[in-house]
Amino acid sequence: xxxxxxxxxxxxxxxxxxxxxxxxxxxxxxxxxxxxxxxxxxxxxxxxxxxxxxxxxxxxxxxxxxxxxxxxxxxxxxxxxxxxxxxxxxxxxxxxxxxxxxxxxxxxxxxx
Numbered sequence: 001x002x003x004x005x006x007x008x009x010x011x012x013x014x015x016x017x018x019x020x021x022x023x024x025x026x027x028x029x030x031x032x033x034x035x036x037x038x039x040x041x042x043x044x045x046x047x048x049x050x051x052x053x054x055x056x057x058x059x060x061x062x063x064x065x066x067x068x069x070x071x072x073x074x075x076x077x078x079x080x081x082x083x084x085x086x087x088x089x090x091x092x093x094x095x096x097x098x099x100x101x102x103x104x105x106x107x108x109x110x111x112x
Contacts, residue, residue, distance in 0.1 A: 002112060004109070005108070007108070008106045009106075010094070017094070017095045019093055020104050021091065021106045023089060023090045023092075030106060031083050031107040031109060033104065034078055034105040035079060036077075036104075037073060039100075039101040040073065044098045045071065046095070046097070048092070049065065049094075050065055050090060052090055053089040065080070071102060
């Protein structure tokens with residue numbers, strides 16, 4: 001099985017829930033989630049969720065990594081204090097309090 005380190009970068013351009021890491025058919029380990037507030041005059045909040053989907057066409061359970069966590073003006077937030085392993089079908093989701101204020105970088109080790 002090859003191991004590949006990747007990063008996934010997302011600008012949160014809306015307040016809708018969006019997928020910031022779509023997962024893979026193998027195993028992945030989320031090493032870090034870095035959130036930056038790029039706005040020069042406004043705070044913003046982020047909610048990060050892990051969605052567990054065990055099989056197609058079943059209900060997806062969502063679990064909070066952080067909920068409505070404040071990211072102050074022009075500062076950053078490191079969302080993990082330990083890696084999170086993902087299984088096939090798992091997704092990483094984000095919801096921003098305001099559009100166009102937050103950038104997210106997810107560092108992942110993918111094992112396929």
